Amino acid sequence: MDPRHLRHVFLETTISGSAPVIVTGQTRHHLTNVLRLRVGERIALRDVEGACFIATAQSIERQAITFTISGKADPPPAPPCHITVVQALGKGERFEQVLQHGTEIGVARFIPLVTQRTVPSVARGSAGMAHKMQRWQAVVRSAAEQSKRDNVPELMEPSSLPEALSVVGGAGDVLLLDADGPPILCVVSADEAPAGPATGRRSYALFVGPEGGFSDDEKHMALAAGARAVSASPYVLRTETAALTAASVLIARAMTMR
Structure with missing residues (x-):
């Protein structure tokens, strides 16, 4: 899926392969209380190195959201x-x-x-x-x-x-x-x-x-x-x-x- 069609969220950590990603703190609050993220919804996660991953919300708890990674998106063209x-x-x-x-x-x-x-x-x-x-x-x-x-x-x-x-x-x-x-x-x-x-x-x-x-x-x-x-x-x-x-x-x- 083209990541441009998904919500984007920047993380301050590195995403490693297909390991689950756990999001806490202000990012979790923003996703659940502002963006109203739901279980099963897909978003684009960008890690601290700028890599983009397609992720699906597996569980949403009071303190953390767990995402499963389904793939890595191709890098976009360089800015003009x-x-x-x-x-x-x-x-x-x-x-x-x-x-x-x-x-x-x-x-x-x-x-x-x-x-x-x-x-x-x-x-x-x-x-x-x-x-x-x-x-x-x-x-x-x-x-x-x-x-x-x-x-x-x-x-x-x-x-x-x-x-x-x-x-x-x-x-x-x-x-x-x-x-x-x-x-x-x-x-x-x-x-x-x-x-x-x-x-x-x-x-x-x-x-x-x-x-x-x-x-x-x-x-x-x-x-x-x-x-x-x-x-x-x-x-x-x-x-x-x-x-x-x-x-x-x-x-x-x-x-x-x-």
């Missing part, structure tokens, strides 16, 4: 491109929206960004930030399961602009979203060889500012580090909309270049 979203933290749940919907469309990595204009609600390294990271990890995991991805995107610790530039430097195209920049497709299309699409999988890092945008100093720093300014729309976008729009454009374009 690798995108890192470096998203400035904002007010309310805007960052969580980027995590949720970015995961659904295929973003590979998220880096929370602390900028000069970020409204700091929780200090880096504090217990409050650790709690936020746990919540953000849960958002990413849930979105990966809902969208039936083959992996959970990486979520890094909050970073300053110099730190984030150091992380993504040399790993692909670094793009700074700026309403005054040229259209994003004009910039990335100019990189392609005239004879046809580039071979291999392209990597992009999208830097997205907070509600007030990047400061002039931050723009200069990013451009000096090799970033290129691009725009994702002729209109002014909210910070969470800008990230998702730019990522969607790059992914859709990469899909057509295969």
